[in-house]
Amino acid sequence: MTTETTPAAITRWDGWGDPTLARDLPLAVRALLRTVIGRVRRPKPAAALSDVVLDPSVLSVEDHTSLAAIVGEDAIHTDAESRIRHSGGRSTPDLLRLRETRQDAPDAVVAPSGHDEVLAVLGYASAHDIAIVPFGGGTSVVGALSPERADHRAVIALDLRRLSGLLHFDEVSAEARFLAGTTGPEAERLLSAHGFELGHYPQSFLYATLGGFASARSAGQNSAGNGRFDTMVTALRIATPTGEVVLGGAPGSAAGPDLMRLFLGAEGILGVITELSVRVHRLPETHRYEAWTFPDFATGTAALRRVAQLGTGPTVIRLSDEAETGIGLAQHGRVGKALAKGCSAVTVFEGDAALTAERQATTARVLTDVGGRSTGPVPAEEWADGRFGAPYLRDALLDYGAFCETLETATVWAKIEPLKAAVTDAIRSGFTAQDSKSLVLCHISHVYPTGAALYFTIIGNLRADAVEEWNLIKTRVNDAILAHGGTISHHHGVGRDHAPWLAREIGEGGIRLLRAVKAELDPSGIMNPGAVLPVTAARQKS
């Protein structure tokens, strides 16, 4: 694939990010691992890219010619490397699968350069029974990018990263319009030239695209101050197999239902977001960091709740549970009796200098009132410095033979503690049932006036087929989440991994609505089949 038709992307084909940034597992973590999950068996080395075997592409010469007439010959890729690099996302099951020599992959990667090309490709695919998997940064961790063809003749990964750029910047309204394949860093680079930022920093920030953030209802680490991505979107242009849809504009409207919301979270099953407008804000004058410690998770939770309900204005606020607090300190080599106890929290305040100082002072007053103690800026700065590094640690753990994955949910404040207990128990008992040990860490990652998101990191010792074992555990977890009033996902999305649980959350009524909208826009059912909505019996791959 030429650089011209495929902008900067994850460069490690079978892991996270930039291979030059990969790091070995720190000695302290290895020692800890042996203590908590026991001895692990080093896995066999992963397959080399050149050893991977794919089924041949079933795309016909006519398909190739017709698609080339739309996007150009250079924008169609059927080589093994391109197909493998578009064969899924970056969940732990995705990474474990990539260690095998036999892989499923799309029949081709097609990289259109603009809205009209996307529209034409979808039209061709719909008329010729080819499934389309829209592909942005490739960072899905819920199977939203699996090359599922369902009952269709072929499947194409539609790489959208050539749709990159700032289309319009409105300084007065603090609004910017982008092509949807613009990555997080590229959007920030373009905005910073105007003195503005978007300020959306999920773990996937370095690679994911704005269209991906919108399609997956992403939430970034600065959500307390800047909001979820779906609250930042002010307008959308969408290409569907049956034409375009253009929505949004006014900052508040009662012109019927907000139909943009159908596409925020649709994960490509209705069409492809090709352009979007987003709320932006001036580059912060100031960044203020302050970490906190609480005697226990319940006290910390009550403190975060009070901050969210009063609206004291932190940009970031997070609370680690006792286990994560201990491990976090271990990683930094500062295991001290006094510090390792309790729960640590991070606050960050960004923006106008005067306002930021006031918000920090008010937030500090509230956190102190509820039982917190400030531990100064350093631990919060350390968190900020390391916040995009966790996926590299996962790669190192997998190399070492340990299983590592994350999952997340959200619920109302009154149910946070029972939901956390139920999910933790489901994970622990799931590993125990397979005679394995596990370590479960948790933090509150996002807060709202009525509730919060819980983010779990799991490190375990899986014995045989790790993916299969994990799927059994994940089933227990998802059942526990729905039984305790949680959502099946707060910001990772549904993908194919959570699709079987969606009906329990949104009911048959909700599923009917999604199917009706999909039937209208995508009557052939080619758009990302199996994501969000399970493939129905009639549509299953025979």
Add this chain to the structure above:
Amino acid sequence: MTTETTPAAITRWDGWGDPTLARDLPLAVRALLRTVIGRVRRPKPAAALSDVVLDPSVLSVEDHTSLAAIVGEDAIHTDAESRIRHSGGRSTPDLLRLRETRQDAPDAVVAPSGHDEVLAVLGYASAHDIAIVPFGGGTSVVGALSPERADHRAVIALDLRRLSGLLHFDEVSAEARFLAGTTGPEAERLLSAHGFELGHYPQSFLYATLGGFASARSAGQNSAGNGRFDTMVTALRIATPTGEVVLGGAPGSAAGPDLMRLFLGAEGILGVITELSVRVHRLPETHRYEAWTFPDFATGTAALRRVAQLGTGPTVIRLSDEAETGIGLAQHGRVGKALAKGCSAVTVFEGDAALTAERQATTARVLTDVGGRSTGPVPAEEWADGRFGAPYLRDALLDYGAFCETLETATVWAKIEPLKAAVTDAIRSGFTAQDSKSLVLCHISHVYPTGAALYFTIIGNLRADAVEEWNLIKTRVNDAILAHGGTISHHHGVGRDHAPWLAREIGEGGIRLLRAVKAELDPSGIMNPGAVLPVTAARQKS
């Protein structure tokens, strides 16, 4: 209608609110009127309730018996008064129509007492070709309550005010679940017993229901602090002709698109919201009022924009243009040279005492920096005291023979001034074309980081058929709004009055989506036909 089956409602059958609060036009306003719109002809006295003639109800004995089996005999009303009281909303055209002796009215008023009864009524109506107009407080100003039967056999007004009460209160999560027919004041009464409030105060507050707020995407005067009503809703239960839909729960979710949004703003065309959960907050410890004056509207707009973009936290912030500032002062009898110039603004801060003081100080700093001058608390307190009184003034103007109506829109900050100019020009030229004079007042009523809402009050001198003349003017206005990047409604809704313009705002793509969802939930097309979506040729009343 017994009080048991119909709770407190607007008591004046042909005007606003409580007839004992009706007031004559102040002398100062009469003098002013003569100056700005010239001499007006006193209209003929309105028809008495007993003089109104309706077509007989076409509901059959079988219908009556079947519906009585669902809701009880006492909850079906076919008397003339009940039918007239459910024959529309409270727009000025509605009020002018109510002055005539010949009226359109629903064939019956049916008042179910709970979700299951609503579901059964909709099922019966769908099977027996009866249109349903859901009816809450009856305060629509966009024709959402007109007894439109389209091509159906009959039409029923479904009065939902018996679905009243607090179902669940969760103090920790600051969330409350209500039956959707609960009125604004009743919801506040129930919440205040727990020390909480909802804090949603649109002009319709005293009569409208929570289900109505949700269905119309209402925005209240405290929206700067408490948000639009659609942002307060956390869960919905909806009865549709084809079953129930239950959505929401988690404070943030990526479990597919937020399908609740389909019902927020659907104005009853998809089904009936029967229960809803809403975000609430502690009763404010403090209310702080401060009024401001700006040299001109542009400066005031820039100041409000800065407050919204920085997020300094007012609960209320509004800015009147020069004309509205002058009239507002005239009403209070304080026309002074110094004060009557420029534009006045109101700010209110509510909540925690310390936080409220900080927010007021920060907001004051910003408003001063941009060119504002504080005029102290009194004008803001006067605004707050009088804020539910405007509709009574309209009744007095109509009695006097002057036409008075309001309309509203929203757009991004960069387009506020051209949109305001275009709408003002459309109104003025519309009156001039009919050889009439008009007075156009405007204020910014709601602010967002990317834009704001413009609220217009129009007083004019219409000569012949006022409703017909106004429709011609409204057409010019709606065309101007869409041509200048405004939304056809910021919070009044679409109803039947704005339905012909909706396709220009949301495109054919948006209309296809709405029709697909409606076809799924309401295949017989009985739900509020003609509202939001214009009745198609095939469905038009023959």
